[in-house]
Amino acid sequence: MQRWIMHLDMDAFFASVEQLDHPEWRGKPVIVGGRERGVVSAASYEARKYGVRSAIPVARAQKLCPHGIFTRGNMARYAEVSRQIMALLGNYSPLVEPASIDEAYLDATGLERIFGSVEDMARSIKRDIKAAVGLNCSIGIAPVKFLAKIASDYNKPDGLFILWPENVPAFLASLPVAKIPGVGGKFVAELEKLGVTTCKDVLGYPDSFWARRFGKSGESLWRRAQGIDTRKVETDQVAKSESAENTFAQDTDDVELLKKWLLKQAERVGRNQRRMGVKGRTVTLKLKYADFTSITRSRSLPESTDSTDVIFRTACELLDGVKLQQKVRLIGVGLSNYGKGPEQLSLLDGSAGGQTGGMVATAKQRNLDKALDTLREKFGRDAVTRGRLFDFDK
Structure with a gap:
């Protein structure tokens, strides 16, 4: 039986929801983002014509598209439509x-008897989504997951692309390695040094070369270049990471202020972990300097945690280990490593690992977290404040 995997990607989702909810914005450049010093979360296709893309600074988007409609967005609304x-x-x-x-x-494997061909099924899904929520989506169909994801980027917006099994070898031969999900910018740069830009180039070297040169990432790249991806569609998904970050109104090198932000973020991350009943072992600190260069530092704990205090103290230690090269415009903290996750092909971008001892939550800290969670659940998120944040002016 032929295996078929579909990947559905909503077209300019956040911006499209905004246009749906504001009919007067339809056909106009809509840009979803935070404050002026934040970054763009989504841009409508009308805005993309002016070079506006997600993840670029809002200030730059305003220069590229000064007549654009800028909105902070509504995550609760987006989540509702997503459900x-x-x-x-x-x-x-x-x-x-x-x-x-x-x-x-x-x-979609084996569903032809119910819904017809995979093409018929995809078109039916697209029609149903349009009728139910008023939005367009693009669908890619292929024998394996990573190829289905790549296929969904073809013919956007409102696209449909089917990669038939007999066409996979030719498709892969000319496929840029940068198109493979998980192959990050640093990995691409290393591959370019070897003259490797396509999957065909990858197969010019034996698998032993890739394993020796890049370890597991190299082995995974070799498999992807051959179209191999054994991952199944997993219905029981758990979070793979949780993070929080903030962009400042003014760049700063005040370490104490940065640590106060880390405490606010650690509270947010820890509270969400406890609410979901999950714990992570790896704490990651993210810094973005005034010139937009970013660095990350990570540390693995002796045991998994959901403790606000442990996340905070670990992030502070990571910050103390960084010699700030210039003022900081963004800081963030994340928790990950909940267990074995999917294969990652990208090289680590400026992270430093290592084990740390002693970072284990005490009974007192766990009780404090529980008490604060209960009060905030009952009276609101801002009902109580930790002493260190009493004079914290955001």
Whole structure:
């Protein structure tokens, strides 16, 4: 039986929802982002014509598209629409894996008798989503997950691309390695030094070379270049990481102020971990300097944690180990390593690992977290404040 995986990607999701909710914005450049010093979360296709893309600074987007409609966005609304879409996909297959708020994988293997060909099924899904939430999506179909994701980028927006099994070898031969999900910028740069820009180039070297040169990432790249991806569509998804970050109104090198932000962020991350009933072992500090260069520093703990205090103290130690090269415009903290996750092909970008001892939550700290969670659940997030943050002016 032929295996078929679909990857559904909502087109300019946040911006499209805004245009849906504000009919007067339709056909106009809509840009979803935070404050002027933040970054763009999403841009409508009308805005993209002016060079506006997600992740660029809002200030730059304002210069590129000064007549654009800028909005802070509404995550609760986006989540509501996302839930409707995921529920609709469940009408087609019991195997649906939400990959993010605006994309999902669906296993369509063996469903031809119910819904017709995979093309007919995809077109039916697109029609149902349009009818239910008023939005367009693009769908890629392929024998394996990573190729389905790549295929969904073809013919956007409102696209449909099917990669038939017999066409996979030719498709891969000319496929840029940068298109492979998980191959990050630093990995691409290293590959370019070897003259490797396509999957065909990858196969010019034996698998032993890739394993020796790049370890597991090299082995995974070799498999992807051959179209091999054994991952299944997973219906029971758990969070792989949790993070919080903030961009400042003014750049700063005040370490004490940076640590206060870390405490606010550690509270947010820890509270969400406890609410979801998950714990992580790796704490990551992220810094973005005034010139937009970023660095990360990571540390693995002796045991998994959801403790605000442990996350905070570990992040502070990581910050203390950084010699600030210039003023900071953004700081963030994250928690990850909940267990064995999916293969990662990208090289680590400026992270430093290592073990740390002693970072284990005490009974007193756990009780404090529990008490604060209870009070905030009952009276609101800002009902109580830790002493260190009494004079914290955001």
